[in-house]
Amino acid sequence: MKGIELAARFSYITNSLRFCGPEKASKQFLQYLGKKNNELKVKESLLKFEGLYPYLSTIAEKNDKDIFDYEVIEAYWIGNKLLDKFTNEDNKKIIKKLMQRGLPKSIGLDLIKNLPSGLVPHHNFNVMYVGVGRLTGSVETNLQNMDNCRISLGKVLEVLDDKLLVQTDLLIKENDKFKLRKNETKTAIYLKQMLPKVKKNDFVALHWGFAPVILTKGQVMNLERYTKKVIEGLNGG
Numbered sequence: 725m726k727g728i729e730l731a732a733r734f735s736y737i738t739n740s741l742r743f744c745g746p747e748k749a750s751k752q753f754l755q756y757l758g759k760k761n762n763e764l765k766v767k768e769s770l771l772k773f774e775g776l777y778p779y780l781s782t783i784a785e786k787n788d789k790d791i792f793d794y795e796v797i798e799a800y801w802i803g804n805k806l807l808d809k810f811t812n813e814d815n816k817k818i819i820k821k822l823m824q825r826g827l828p829k830s831i832g833l834d835l836i837k838n839l840p841s842g843l844v845p846h847h848n849f850n851v852m853y854v855g856v857g858r859l860t861g862s863v864e865t866n867l868q869n870m871d872n873c874r875i876s877l878g879k880v881l882e883v884l885d886d887k888l889l890v891q892t893d894l895l896i897k898e899n900d901k902f903k904l905r906k907n908e909t910k911t912a913i914y915l916k917q918m919l920p921k922v923k924k925n926d927f928v929a930l931h932w933g934f935a936p937v938i939l940t941k942g943q944v945m946n947l948e949r950y951t952k953k954v955i956e957g958l959n960g961g
Contacts, residue, residue, distance in 0.1 A: 733936035778821030803950030871895035
């Protein structure tokens with residue numbers, strides 16, 4: 725799978741819900757998955773997603789890679805070693821780029837001032853620290869939406885016609901600290917065009933109740949690792 729496809733898979737659901745990105749992007753993504761004949765249009769649309777470019781461009785620059793390199797895309801959505809080089813100063817650069825893409829200046833400056841140490845530029849950093857909905861104003865910034873928007877993983881318990889029954893974690897707060905409550909059962913939607921071979925006991929990524937990809941064992945470990953890193957950083961170590 726190319727990086728552009730991975731980005732399109734994760735970006736599909738939020739665009740189809742009209743939370744972010746150009747209006748017709750989700751249809752372009754499905755066309756690409758089926759025919760691979762509109763790569764340039766898909767790239768152009770992905771770069772117009774309000775929050776995506778600041779992260780991908782900075783991860784690419786930090787690791788001397790192309791913005792659509794598979795590892796760059798994977799680092800942001802799932803997590804991998806490309807994130808390990810990042811410092812607080814690098815993360816501040818991303819927040820400054822987000823301010824150029826619509827993040828209110830007052831919020832951005834406050835985020836830079838209070839930035840905890842040890843965070844990495846993973847999607848879950850954007851959701852939980854920058855704040856889901858703060859960039860576009862499309863959804864309310866609250867704990868439920870953070871849980872929906874963060875990239876989580878689910879173990880498939882049952883494959884239904886257009887849905888998956890999955891065992892997953894729930895993001896909660898106790899004593900003002902983020903925690904993951906284990907062994908929650910949820911229903912996730914999926915497209916057979918994306919996951920034609922999904923089966924019981926597979927691990928899938930979850931984004932707004934949608935399963936865009938089946939995760940490898942290594943990706944499961946990385947997603948857990950970098951999610952934990954974000955949560956620990958936000959909780960003060």
